[in-house]
Amino acid sequence: MRSNEMYVSLDIGTTSIKVVVAEYLNGQMNIIGVGNEKSQGLSRGIIVDIDRTVESIKKAISQAEQKAGVDIKSVIVGVQSNSVDIEPCHGMIAVKSDDHEITDGDVQNTIAAAMVKSVPPERDILAVLPEEFIVDGFDGIKDPRGMIGVRLEMHATMITGPKTIVHNIKRCVEKAGLQIQNIVLQPLAASKVAMSSGERDFGTILIDMGGGQTTAAVIHDDQLKFAFVDQEGGEFVTKDISIVLNTSIENAEQLKRDFGYAYSPDASPDEQIPVEVVGQSELVNIDELYLSEIIEARIAQIFETVKEELDTTGARELPGGIIMTGGVASMPGVLELAKEIFEVNVKLYIPDQMGMRYPSFTTAIGLIEYEETLDDIQRLANQSTVGIQYRSGSVTDDQMMRSQKYYTEEDDAIRERPAKAEKRDEDSITNKLKSFFNHFFD
Structure with missing residues (x-):
């Protein structure tokens, strides 16, 4: 562990690009600046427009520089697990x-x-x-x-x-005027903060639910053993709400954030929600249960797909169960639905750094923790594989001494709401929703 060095992580996601500036004081991570910009130029975790992605990266970097009071020169970059x-x-x-x-x-x-x-x-x-x-x-x-x-x-x-994924990431970072300090597979980074050493050793599943895709990774013996990406995430939930309720994507996103429950037994048929419907001059009321059934249908499908892939490896037998993170994972009811479908212990990881207590920041923080805890052998391995020559510091040298700052702005994750009283339904979620899902999303 290298004390008093500053790190900058760059998490390029489908819905947002996050930059975190941090240093370690007495072995503890201190967040001093954050940038969070809406992604442009990405689809399902893949860069499809380099120039638009570069502009989003520049904006996120600029935000972090202003909050931290530093000039960023190099970054630790996360790479998606697509087709690994x-x-x-x-x-x-x-x-x-x-x-x-x-x-x-x-x-x-x-x-x-x-x-x-x-x-x-x-x-x-x-x-x-x-x-x-x-x-x-x-x-x-x-x-x-x-x-x-x-x-x-x-x-x-x-x-x-x-090869195209790595090339496009490198190209975007370079065009944004930055050097690459390291390239890290995102599940490896997230597991560094979301799992304890015992969970990484005995075996645990990490499910990261992002806006554009859902990633499942199996960590066992402190090594990545399996990774799977389902090309569905929070954006698909939003689109489903938009289609079923005949409302705009913007309104659907707001409904998901403010009223969404992923587990219909926790939703009420009596609570009414006003919805702006295309072609209607007045608001139309829907009940909370109906909205929950729309959300639950999509997330249940994602979980069933992930479960099928995990079962090819026997990962659900590992003692660590499942740790969930990512912005979508913080939606009320997601954990309850996951427990019912996966039939193992499930818990939610939320970063504990001040001002960063949102699951959508797990990877960005994990990239920094991963870099800080690299041993000499792994650094030699990285130099041999991706050609990273390790540099000292991610910001200009004359900016290492400054007043401490903490990021306190709200991030774009779904805000947590109080859980409702527990209710149970005798029917399984999968069977109960099958006809509903087939009707709307065939």
Whole structure:
């Protein structure tokens, strides 16, 4: 852990781009500035318009600079899990120095040997995550440097992804006038803050519900074992409300934020909600239960899709259960619905930093925690894979000393509302909503 260094994270999401400026004081993260700008140029987590994305990044960076009172020069960037492949890899070299003492160079050569395996030309290696080193047959070694040996081996996890995704992210960051301090897979970053060390070790599922997509990741033995992206998120809930109620996207979003419940047994058929309906001169009232059924139908479909993928790995048997985060996860009723569908323990992670207590900031904060806790071996691995040469500091050097600031503005996550009295329905959610969902969304 490196004290008194400032970090800047860049979380490029479908609905918003977040920038967090932080430093560590006595081992504690101190948030000193935040930028939060509506995304332009992204669809379902993928950059589809570089110039518009660059403008959104610049605006978010500018907001963070103004709040923190610094000039940002480099960022830790999160990359989505779309179409990633996770597989084991193995490298082995002969230690050639006269004294056979293992050095940084030997470690990097071993990592390079592990990367020799065939990778299709349309894919890039996003990360190599060392699990153990073996020196002359002695295994279980985390850091072999300084040891004496003739043969050095490494077992690791290799993560690859579509080359275009990494290229577009790098291009956008560069065009925004920034350097890249590190590129980190988003579930790896989020798990650093959302999970305890025991949860990462014994095995836990992380579900991040964003605006454009929902990501499920399995962390076990402190390694990413599985990742799946469902191309549905909060935007789909908003569109469903808009279609069913014949109201604008803006009104549908407001209804979702202010009155939405994802678990219909918690909604009331007696509470009336006024809705602006296209073609109607007066507001039309709907009951809260009807709105909840619309929301529940889409989120239930997302959960069923994720559940099916998780069951291919047996992940629901892991003792850590499910941790949910992301802006949509904070909607009332999401946890109750998740518990019913996944049939495991489910909890919500909310960052505990002052002014940042919104699930939608989990990844942005996690990127900083991930970078701060990187050990020397992982830094060597990153240099070998994505070519990151580590720099000291993410802001100009003369700005390290300044008065402390805290971000206190509201973020764009769904605001929490008091939970309603618990009610139960004998029918399962999936069966109860099937006819409703098929009627509107076939």
